[in-house]
């Protein structure tokens with residue numbers, strides 16, 4: 001099954017557009033697992049178990065693992081998710097971008113070492129730097145377009161050809177030229193619903209990864225109104241910290257499950 005098929009299946013069967021973001025910060029771990037050698041793996045595994053019924057996919061952020069020398073725990077986690085929840089796509093958030101020969105190594109890392117269904121990439125260096133990822137035709141390539149942070153406007157709002165802002169130019173390039181195998185998705189922040197609507201209008205039913213609800217304050221009804229595709233779905237709406245750290249007490253698993261369910265329900269109520 002390709003990434004796109006898996007994602008469509010996950011949307012249909014989970015009735016959820018919530019993506020569980022895994023940004024494990026040892027400073028915020030519950031006492032029960034803090035200090036364990038495998039704490040990152042155990043924390044993330046528990047979070048996936050608690051939230052799996054309410055999500056359409058899982059997005060581990062690689063820096064939270066590599067900064068702690070925990071790449072082996074990320075490998076084990078991806079294997080656990082594939083074995084236990086084979087219907088849930090894994091989007092490895094790595095935001096890679098480099099010349100083709102190096103990109104080949106990054107693609108190998110994401111798709112072979114971690115066996116991710118999709119990876120996030122940065123289009124700043126152009127098409128040839130994305131080709132090594134696109135060559136893995138069954139995997140997803142999730143391209144930064146209009147990011148959720150304030151500073152995204154510094155470059156993404158610069159007017160390109162015909163006065164079109166750069167983020168919309170990227171959306172057009174992907175929709176019209178780069179998505180030849182139907183494997184691409186775009187990153188658009190929930191913090192900018194107006195631009196989300198413009199991207200949706202430009203790219204039709206292409207999947208969108210939409211971070212920025214929860215800890216970054218993005219408005220759920222505005223996001224849903226702006227970003228759904230023609231079938232009333234089409235988004236992986238990510239939330240990480242607001243779910244992972246819903247409670248630091250003994251009820252951390254239950255609190256995460258409750259937060260995930262409530263977020264899924266808030267998204268569905270706005271559809």
Ligand SMILES: O=C(O)c1cc(=O)[nH]c(=O)n1[C@@H]1O[C@H](COP(=O)(O)O)[C@@H](O)[C@H]1O
Pocket residue numbers: 021023061093095120146147148149187188189211212213214215216238239240241242
């Ligand atoms: O590609 C991403 O996932 C991403 C793009 C973007 O524009 N903004 C953004 O916040 N992200 C990621 O989404 C997650 C957001 O986490 P929370 O703000 O805790 O929900 C982090 O892992 C970010 O690295």
